[in-house]
Amino acid sequence: MHHIAIEPSILYFGTPVVLLSTENQDGTFNLAPISSAWALGQTVVLGLGRDGQTAHNLTHRPDLVINLPAPDQWPAVERLAPLTGRHPVPATKAEGCRHEPDKFGAAGLHPAPSHTVRPPRVSECPLHLEARAARVRPDAEGDFLIVEAHVRKVHADPRLTVPGTDHISPAAWSPLLYNFRHYYGLGPELGRSYRAAAPTAAGR
């Protein structure tokens, strides 16, 4: 295989999009799309721009919900993209970014009460992880916050589960992927890990 050396301005190589609901100082709730998120056991690690409202909220109020949208919900995600809950808008935000106190309304999404944390879930998202930030610290450069959030409760659309089990069916669930700033879903299954628990078409 032949390779060339390149210098891409971003390295977003395709990670799932989540919508983080967090609590603002005045008791209202913020909602923000994030793609720097991955799971380690029952912990989800998040990478947040230091100046955003989400970073500010999690520094002071650790409760959050990690809401996972389905691929066809990308327009709602994109409606949130130019918005911040921060006022005034920090100079470090991307050009065109504007303050919006009602992110749920702006996205056309609806809050549903959580069971173990204060911020609400996003009713339209098929998967919700209620969580609490256990550690929030700056990255080595000081531009981002690295958040370790412990998941306390998981809610799933029952159509995504393997009936009678606690498994999410990988055949039924597809994340929304942020692939170098473009939105994608998954293609057909290619194979399974030797540790896969739920049966799938390729695994049977």
Ligand SMILES: Cc1cc2nc3c(=O)[nH]c(=O)nc-3n(C[C@H](O)[C@H](O)[C@H](O)COP(=O)(O)O)c2cc1C
């Ligand atoms: C699909 C998508 C993925 C994003 N991923 C991240 C991310 O991983 N970390 C981050 O800090 N911002 C990310 N952003 C940008 C934030 O959503 C944006 O800065 C927003 O203004 C944050 O809102 P807040 O200031 O109310 O927290 C992403 C935006 C989009 C649309």
